[in-house]
Amino acid sequence: MSIRRCEILLLEPREEVVFQLQDLLSGGNGMVRTLQWVALAPHLDAPVVVSAHQREILGTLSPSQWVEPGDSIATVEEIAALIDCGLVLESVAVGPGRDHQLREQRLRESYWHPLGAILHAFTRWDNVDAVKNTEDSGTVTATSMREVLGPPPLMTVPAAEEHSFSLPDSEQNAFDSLLLRRATCRNFDDSRPLTTDLFSRMLRRVFAAQAQVKVSDDLVFFKKNSPSGGGLHPMEAYLMIQQVEGITPGLYRYLADSHRLLPLPTPDQGLRDFIMESVGQQHWFANAHCLVAMVPRFDRTFWKYRRHAKGYRVVTLEAGHLSQTLYLSATDLGLGAFVTGAINEKHLERGFGLDPIQQGALAVCGFGWRSTRMLTAELDPLEQVWERAD
Numbered sequence: 001m002s003i004r005r006c007e008i009l010l011l012e013p014r015e016e017v018v019f020q021l022q023d024l025l026s027g028g029n030g031m032v033r034t035l036q037w038v039a040l041a042p043h044l045d046a047p048v049v050v051s052a053h054q055r056e057i058l059g060t061l062s063p064s065q066w067v068e069p070g071d072s073i074a075t076v077e078e079i080a081a082l083i084d085c086g087l088v089l090e091s092v093a094v095g096p097g098r099d100h101q102l103r104e105q106r107l108r109e110s111y112w113h114p115l116g117a118i119l120h121a122f123t124r125w126d127n128v129d130a131v132k133n134t135e136d137s138g139t140v141t142a143t144s145m146r147e148v149l150g151p152p153p154l155m156t157v158p159a160a161e162e163h164s165f166s167l168p169d170s171e172q173n174a175f176d177s178l179l180l181r182r183a184t185c186r187n188f189d190d191s192r193p194l195t196t197d198l199f200s201r202m203l204r205r206v207f208a209a210q211a212q213v214k215v216s217d218d219l220v221f222f223k224k225n226s227p228s229g230g231g232l233h234p235m236e237a238y239l240m241i242q243q244v245e246g247i248t249p250g251l252y253r254y255l256a257d258s259h260r261l262l263p264l265p266t267p268d269q270g271l272r273d274f275i276m277e278s279v280g281q282q283h284w285f286a287n288a289h290c291l292v293a294m295v296p297r298f299d300r301t302f303w304k305y306r307r308h309a310k311g312y313r314v315v316t317l318e319a320g321h322l323s324q325t326l327y328l329s330a331t332d333l334g335l336g337a338f339v340t341g342a343i344n345e346k347h348l349e350r351g352f353g354l355d356p357i358q359q360g361a362l363a364v365c366g367f368g369w370r371s372t373r374m375l376t377a378e379l380d381p382l383e384q385v386w387e388r389a390d
């Protein structure tokens with residue numbers, strides 16, 4: 001059996017601060033600090049705490065060349081411990097080691113840039129209640145945010161006025177007024193279903209391939225209504241449908257090339273709870289008629305942009321383009337729309353059966369009928385959507 005270390009690995013010196021009453025009672029300030037080395041390896045589900053000695057051993061092992069364990073500076077026991085936690089891999093693995101080895105192999109073959117892979121893997125949430133976190137931090141309203149956080153950096157950085165010049169005002173057209181009517185909807189009307197026609201139009205506008213350009217049997221480019229880095233369109237739409245005429249509520253995958261829906265297994269916890277958990281308990285989004293997890297197939301973009309420093313950034317930027325197309329399409333059809341980044345990615349991965357190495361949820365957006373009553377605040381200072389109550 002030979003060994004090597006995993007390819008993508010970041011060793012972070014991390015300080016953990018925890019409150020301990022005992023420390024307070026014995027004259028301290030109650031905050032106990034622990035310094036430790038943490039190994040971030042994206043093929044593993046969680047960070048691994050390592051000792052300074054293990055950190056040194058990892059630094060002596062090649063990620064690309066298999067060596068005999070006897071050739072390393074470490075003892076058999078030390079190597080065994082690193083194999084157990086998945087940071088060192090065996091050429092012939094069995095049991096949990098086999099799983100680590102396969103995941104690490106898939107990661108290599110997906111051509112992630114190391115920093116992109118680490119950022120993505122370790123910023124995914126599981127079971128986070130974003131609403132409670134905001135409440136606990138005392139930053140629910142704009143006024144409390146100002147009190148707790150102090151003033152933000154200025155919106156417009158002061159510039160030397162004498163060098164600036166004004167630009168002409170142009171006449172507003174229908175597109176300008178469409179843009180003005182776009183507002184994040186946090187009040188959906190779940191008393192009536194969305195028509196199949198509106199639902200289908202939304203998906204066609206935002207996620208469908210409008211045309212296909214076939215280079216060879218195995219290389220096809222899509223033309224969509226939003227731009228995509230390298231024209232590769234890695235983003236797939238995974239739907240949580242609640243109220244659409246003629247469609248059974250549940251989870252679906254949208255097939256962009258044929259404008260069809262593929263039903264997926266219904267989550268055990270029930271659709272509503274599944275959605276609440278998906279959007280970090282943000283109840284103001286949870287009754288949208290249709291919610292869409294934007295799920296890129298990273299390996300598609302990284303097929304061209306191999307270990308590219310911009311690869312991950314490009315894919316995340318695309319989620320923004322698609323969400324704006326969704327907002328404008330919905331506004332044009334008289335519907336409300338939203339996007340949220342406060343999502344529980346790991347929960348979505350489990351629910352939709354995604355491979356977190358090659359796919360991953362980046363944001364959830366949604367659309368549906370707007371309510372006539374505003375229960376949760378929206379930003380509409382120009383009163384394009386809501387009439388002032390007074």
Ligand SMILES: Cc1cc2nc3c(=O)[nH]c(=O)nc-3n(C[C@H](O)[C@H](O)[C@H](O)COP(=O)(O)O)c2cc1C
Nearest residue numbers: 182183184185186282339340341342363378379380
């Ligand atoms: C990437 C992104 C993430 C967002 N995440 C949330 C969110 O988690 N919860 C929420 O209520 N709104 C979210 N929003 C909506 C913003 O709060 C909203 O765009 C902002 O307040 C401006 O309002 P407007 O969209 O109506 O102009 C998000 C918007 C963007 C672009």
